[in-house]
Amino acid sequence: MFSHRQLRLVDIMYVTRTLHFARNNHVLRMKFVLLVPSFEEFDILSFQVETNSDAGKFIMKSYFENYESLHDSSFEDFMAHQLSSSLCQGIPDNWNVGVRLSVRELSLVGEGSHRHLSSSIRLQIGAASIPKLPAHLCEVIVIQRLPLGVFADPFELQNPHKHKAFRDIAVFGDTNLELPSFQSNRSAVEFHIDAGFNILFMQNNGTEFNLLLPLHARYQPLDESGYSVVEIGEPDMLMRCSVEGKQHKQSCLFMSPPNEKAKSTSATVAWKIPAGMKAHAGFVSVITFVTALLSTLSIVYASMFWSGTKVSKT
Amino acid sequence: MEVRYTDVDYLVFSDAASLMASGQSPYKRTTYRYSPLLAFLLIPNSFTSRCWGKFLFSASDLFVGLFIRIILKQRKVPDDLCTYSMLIWLFNPFTFTIGTRGNCEPIVCAMILWIIICLNNGNVVQAAFWYGLIVHFRIYPIIYALPIIIFLDPRFFRSGTKPLLSDWTSDQGKARQINSELTDKCVVCDALKSTFTRSRILFGLISGTVFLLCTGFFFRLYGWEFLHEALLYHLTRTDPRHNFSIYFYHIYLNYERELSVLEKLISFLPQFIVQLVLILCFAKDLVFCFFVQTVAFVAFNKVITAQYFVWFFCLLPLILPWSNMKLKWKGLCCILLWMGAQTHWLLWGYLLEFKGKNIFLQLWMASLLFLAANTFILIVLIRHHNYGPVFRQHTDLKTTKTT
Numbered sequence: 001m002f003s004h005r006q007l008r009l010v011d012i013m014y015v016t017r018t019l020h021f022a023r024n025n026h027v028l029r030m031k032f033v034l035l036v037p038s039f040e041e042f043d044i045l046s047f048q049v050e051t052n053s054d055a056g057k058f059i060m061k062s063y064f065e066n067y068e069s070l071h072d073s074s075f076e077d078f079m080a081h082q083l084s085s086s087l088c089q090g091i092p093d094n095w096n097v098g099v100r101l102s103v104r105e106l107s108l109v110g111e112g113s114h115r116h117l118s119s120s121i122r123l124q125i126g127a128a129s130i131p132k133l134p135a136h137l138c139e140v141i142v143i144q145r146l147p148l149g150v151f152a153d154p155f156e157l158q159n160p161h162k163h164k165a166f167r168d169i170a171v172f173g174d175t176n177l178e179l180p181s182f183q184s185n186r187s188a189v190e191f192h193i194d195a196g197f198n199i200l201f202m203q204n205n206g207t208e209f210n211l212l213l214p215l216h217a218r219y220q221p222l223d224e225s226g227y228s229v230v231e232i233g234e235p236d237m238l239m240r241c242s243v244e245g246k247q248h249k250q251s252c253l254f255m256s257p258p259n260e261k262a263k264s265t266s267a268t269v270a271w272k273i274p275a276g277m278k279a280h281a282g283f284v285s286v287i288t289f290v291t292a293l294l295s296t297l298s299i300v301y302a303s304m305f306w307s308g309t310k311v312s313k314t
Numbered sequence: 315m316e317v318r319y320t321d322v323d324y325l326v327f328s329d330a331a332s333l334m335a336s337g338q339s340p341y342k343r344t345t346y347r348y349s350p351l352l353a354f355l356l357i358p359n360s361f362t363s364r365c366w367g368k369f370l371f372s373a374s375d376l377f378v379g380l381f382i383r384i385i386l387k388q389r390k391v392p393d394d395l396c397t398y399s400m401l402i403w404l405f406n407p408f409t410f411t412i413g414t415r416g417n418c419e420p421i422v423c424a425m426i427l428w429i430i431i432c433l434n435n436g437n438v439v440q441a442a443f444w445y446g447l448i449v450h451f452r453i454y455p456i457i458y459a460l461p462i463i464i465f466l467d468p469r470f471f472r473s474g475t476k477p478l479l480s481d482w483t484s485d486q487g488k489a490r491q492i493n494s495e496l497t498d499k500c501v502v503c504d505a506l507k508s509t510f511t512r513s514r515i516l517f518g519l520i521s522g523t524v525f526l527l528c529t530g531f532f533f534r535l536y537g538w539e540f541l542h543e544a545l546l547y548h549l550t551r552t553d554p555r556h557n558f559s560i561y562f563y564h565i566y567l568n569y570e571r572e573l574s575v576l577e578k579l580i581s582f583l584p585q586f587i588v589q590l591v592l593i594l595c596f597a598k599d600l601v602f603c604f605f606v607q608t609v610a611f612v613a614f615n616k617v618i619t620a621q622y623f624v625w626f627f628c629l630l631p632l633i634l635p636w637s638n639m640k641l642k643w644k645g646l647c648c649i650l651l652w653m654g655a656q657t658h659w660l661l662w663g664y665l666l667e668f669k670g671k672n673i674f675l676q677l678w679m680a681s682l683l684f685l686a687a688n689t690f691i692l693i694v695l696i697r698h699h700n701y702g703p704v705f706r707q708h709t710d711l712k713t714t715k716t717t
Contacts, residue, residue: 112666112667219566222567275672299689
């Protein structure tokens, strides 16, 4: 399709569309070579687009196959032990890829019970490693664990118009939209974002992905102050690439080095949600029933007096 | 904030319909709590146009307008009054948006009005069939069962003869009709004496059979999930989330603990008493009875959402020709009072949901005001209604006076 020649902007756009076409239409193998003269480190990239049998596999799905509900301790165990076996190790050349994923910004946008969690993820890869990476198909996986008091609507996330930048989004855990938080369990949202193109054109300070996740507040447990504060922490991030193994394709994971993963407490966002006050319980119930009673009596009286119904004693 | 025009419920129906089209259970779609019949009706959404359902609901809306005219013409209401009554339904912005937003209530209203037409024509079998179907589809019409049974008075419903409808013109200017049959033995006893008449048994049997057949058929197809979601959920529903009902805050504050049997009974009692009294007083004037029952049912329900208002909006045009109330100024006051109470509630609801302020107490008080407004308007309508039985006696019959 392409021969060795200089790329123009229109060629880059064609490549992007072709990549999406290949992915969406499950094209098995497409190989082309790009010449990118402005790139500092190299000028020839070989890119292979292949379907990856693990590409759609959700990490949270594996988590819920092993655990019943979402707890921070179980999740951290899972990430530490279960996923360590899938880390990219023993790759020929034994190169240290130097992948770093970090949250540049985390904030809550909007007011009231329906808001958006805005997060900005930075991906950095060691410059020496990038030429070796394009032989693989890579995606960035972001897992946003949600606290008990909020939920994400899976049907809203499936809306294709809003979320075409993502390869896949899914919600795991308790997705009941109606129950209050004290009768619910936690949930998590997993995003899969195509990283190939970003890696291709990565600058020195890395590349950024912006996520906007619509969230809704559940009804909170009663609180004396009238508000309940819910804290949402940073997401967990990793990169998954498909590797040409000896016999067949497989995928492996890149995670940020452990010392980088220590989350600072300032990286959480707090959401103040109105909650009922226990002090109201007594008089609210009494006045509710008294009002219902008064209403009933008025209607009964009016009906009997004005329906033309005359009780005659004969 | 984007305001979506299409109701969330429409997306739920459409998803359930596409699940059904691919041979799966519509209950795989969470929050689908309707009869599979609705999903079945919306199957063309998947392969013709996504708006098929909306066309269906809007067409039902137009049928309701037509049925209003038919019913009023059956009672020989003058043309101008007929037209005004139809306009009240067709041009009510609340009701015509309901269908176009994708809500299924217009179908329910059309079926209820068709049942009234059949009963007015003396067609008990057809009325019973549609009644069984509508109770399966949407449980609330079960409140009309007793008034219909009382309405099927053997003095009017005799085999071989069509019942005689009393005309609108003869009802006007008459002194308030005294229901002379009501003695200290009460109308229930009177009804019980002649309970087992042909038309009553026929109605009960046919509607019961249709209901059980539909329920049984879908139970066979979809199992307990159908029973839980489509039937039991509605009977036991207590939603702590804010809605127009006066009970919402009480439910939220007590959600963490199990309510005692006494508390559950106390909250059910007002509903039960009001329904019983309204039926006993107004059953002979069937449409008015349906109307007041529906208003009261919605007002005293544990959960009230805006779509429930359509249930009595379709009956309002049918009772207005018999009302002494003038639009200026009593009628206008009632309209403004009802809309004002609703808007007041909505303002507090907006502050809670979209501004995140804790105004639960104020919202609860707004719902108390809304109940007060509904009660007041109901009483005013009862006060100004020209009550009269729908049927009149055949001239060769003697009126029996019970002593």
